[in-house]
Amino acid sequence: GAPWHASADVVLTDVKFKRTPYTRIAAPTPAPTPKPTPAPTTEDTIVAYASAKDKSLVGKVTPSDEFHLSFTMFIAPGFVVASNNWQSVIHIGSSDTIRQPSLFFAPGGQLHVTLYDGAVQWGTYYAPATTDGAIFQAGQTYDVVVDCAYDASTGLYTQSTIIDGVTTDRTTSATRNLVAGKQPVYIGAPWHASADVVLTDVKFK
Numbered sequence: 258g259a260p261w262h263a264s265a266d267v268v269l270t271d272v273k274f275k276r277t278p279y280t281r282i283a284a285p286t287p288a289p290t291p292k293p294t295p296a297p298t299t300e301d302t303i304v305a306y307a308s309a310k311d312k313s314l315v316g317k318v319t320p321s322d323e324f325h326l327s328f329t330m331f332i333a334p335g336f337v338v339a340s341n342n343w344q345s346v347i348h349i350g351s352s353d354t355i356r357q358p359s360l361f362f363a364p365g366g367q368l369h370v371t372l373y374d375g376a377v378q379w380g381t382y383y384a385p386a387t388t389d390g391a392i393f394q395a396g397q398t399y400d401v402v403v404d405c406a407y408d409a410s411t412g413l414y415t416q417s418t419i420i421d422g423v424t425t426d427r428t429t430s431a432t433r434n435l436v437a438g439k440q441p442v443y444i445g446a447p448w449h450a451s452a453d454v455v456l457t458d459v460k461f462k
Contacts, residue, residue: 339366366392
């Protein structure tokens with residue numbers, strides 16, 4: 258009977274009290290970050306899905322003076338894009354000095370595209386993710402196009418880097434630096450550190 262209230266007219270017998278063991282409830286495990294779904298294979302597709310970390314040889318292509326390389330790129334969460342290092346994304350060529358083309362993340366987090374025949378190179382060396390100069394971000398997906406076209410009226414080749422449908426860098430050259438014959442295609446060049454990216458629907462024509 259509580260001393261602060263009226264009491265019930267009851268008699269209690271065998272009154273017991275014991276502590277119930279405490280059970281800790283574990284925090285829920287975070288759901289894993291979903292990986293990009295491989296795109297269906299279409300015409301001109303070299304590979305539907307590949308990780309640059311695997312440095313895999315996925316096929317061969319025959320480069321020409323004019324070309325169109327495209328893919329969707331997913332950057333892993335937590336990956337340091339601006340690492341102050343060169344990190345390979347994709348490489349077309351039989352050696353490090355044959356780049357038809359080769360793509361890296363530049364030390365500052367831009368996309369570096371280089372065309373190299375072993376003697377002379379050119380390309381869009383520091384293409385940002387957007388026209389306002391933003392660098393590429395971890396956890397994001399980008400549609401990437403690298404296009405090379407020849408203008409007979411000027412005698413110049415124009416190489417453009419196009420991100421999500423917008424040209425973020427462009428450069429011209431009087432020579433294409435073409436290396437003839439079939440060239441292997443690597444997702445992640447075997448001669449360099451690889452970017453932690455997954456490429457889907459990689460096409461070259």
